[in-house]
Amino acid sequence: MLTITARLSIPLSEIEIKAVRSQGAGGQNVNKVSSAIHLRFDVRASSLPDAVKERLLRLHDQRLTRDGVLVIKAQEYRSQEQNLDEALDRLRQLILRVAVLPKRRRPTQPTRSSQIRRLEGKTLRGRIKAARKIPPHEQ
16 A cells, blocks of 8 residues: 555555666666566556546646556666665655645735835836936927
């Protein structure tokens, strides 16, 4: 069970984990050991609440396929266990990001004093610009 929050968790049976060979430098070890982890999580078929699924699918994340499958590849470490922990943690962080509802913004009216300050600033600026003009009788 992958715990996201106190009330939200995902059974590990919904997460497909596959060990593959890592890319990049690593000497002879890189060709012999499958230490990178490919994690696949089908968002639509998961047991997540519908609201969380919807927000997760609305993310414009390159790791999300058109079919609604989230693909995470972890290959930072030389150890398969560390890469597995990293991949699960990335999944946890992504779901946690959409699980918490953002606060709704309530538009407010400007205060009377802020309106007065704004108008006084505009008047002052207008006077400064008017003082730059050449008087009409000197043209």
